[in-house]
Amino acid sequence: MIKNSRRLLRHLALDFLSLKGEISTGVHLLNGHYIGINNLPDSIFANLLSQIKKKAQLINFDEATNMIANGKIPEKERLVAFTFDDGFEECFLKIRPVLNAEGIKAGFFVNTGFIDGNKDYKKKFLQTKVRLSTTKEPMTWEQIITLRAEGHIIGAHTIDHDRLVGKDFDKLYHQIVGCKKRIEEKLETSCEYFAYPYGQLADIESMGRKIASQHFLYNFTQTNSKDYYSFKDYPFINRRHFEGNWKFNHVKYFLKRNLLQ
Numbered sequence: 001m002i003k004n005s006r007r008l009l010r011h012l013a014l015d016f017l018s019l020k021g022e023i024s025t026g027v028h029l030l031n032g033h034y035i036g037i038n039n040l041p042d043s044i045f046a047n048l049l050s051q052i053k054k055k056a057q058l059i060n061f062d063e064a065t066n067m068i069a070n071g072k073i074p075e076k077e078r079l080v081a082f083t084f085d086d087g088f089e090e091c092f093l094k095i096r097p098v099l100n101a102e103g104i105k106a107g108f109f110v111n112t113g114f115i116d117g118n119k120d121y122k123k124k125f126l127q128t129k130v131r132l133s134t135t136k137e138p139m140t141w142e143q144i145i146t147l148r149a150e151g152h153i154i155g156a157h158t159i160d161h162d163r164l165v166g167k168d169f170d171k172l173y174h175q176i177v178g179c180k181k182r183i184e185e186k187l188e189t190s191c192e193y194f195a196y197p198y199g200q201l202a203d204i205e206s207m208g209r210k211i212a213s214q215h216f217l218y219n220f221t222q223t224n225s226k227d228y229y230s231f232k233d234y235p236f237i238n239r240r241h242f243e244g245n246w247k248f249n250h251v252k253y254f255l256k257r258n259l260l261q
């Protein structure tokens with residue numbers, strides 16, 4: 001009940017806050033997980049993209065990453081790229097067809113334990129790691145290989161969707177590098193993108209950041225920071241949260257803040 005009231009208040013606040021203003025110039029990385037918690041049609045996500053397209057240009061995730069990493073942010077253009085975490089099956093069955101129809105490539109950050117897990121593992125993963133009350137299946141390796149062959153980016157999101165805190169090197173290394181190695185083994189190509197689970201600044205500590213920085217070219221958060229990067233010791237590129245069934249105005253609210261202060 002409290003959760004629902006909070007959600008409603010947030011909804012109303014976003015309705016109000018998103019009335020004015022346009023998408024700000026620069027590169028925006030959006031990160032979602034699915035079209036909705038429940039089983040929703042892909043037309044909802046297609047509609048959202050068509051609305052964003054009226055105000056901004058949709059670009060490939062790797063191009064957006066390169067612009068940020070090389071400090072070549074366009075001054076006048078409004079560019080939006082997409083990533084999706086956790087590797088749910090609907091990424092392939094519903095999100096992929098919409099992206100492919102638009103001709104844009106996204107990034108998909110997967111948990112190899114979820115893909116490889118048995119029925120009990122998957123149930124526990126949904127309940128305790130990504131905290132979903134509905135059933136969602138992971139993508140299969142065949143589907144992930146197809147995404148990669150089509151030009152989408154496959155990134156690592158740890159084996160078991162663990163928070164990367166503390167100083168247990170072996171555990172952190174296993175989660176971060178073990179995931180990378182498993183993806184590389186299945187895709188037969190190097191995996192250079194990493195997004196840590198939960199994505200808030202407190203969900204990864206210095207040792208986790210160090211290991212990720214040593215093994216991946218590009219590392220990502222999911223925070224609402226106004227800057228392109230978080231963390232001074234080992235910089236991570238920021239992504240903004242959205243989901244495929246969000247109202248355009250709510251997504252716009254997160255795209256209209258000036259990213260470079």
Ligand SMILES: [Zn+2]
Pocket residue numbers: 085086130157161197198
């Ligand atoms: Zn996740």
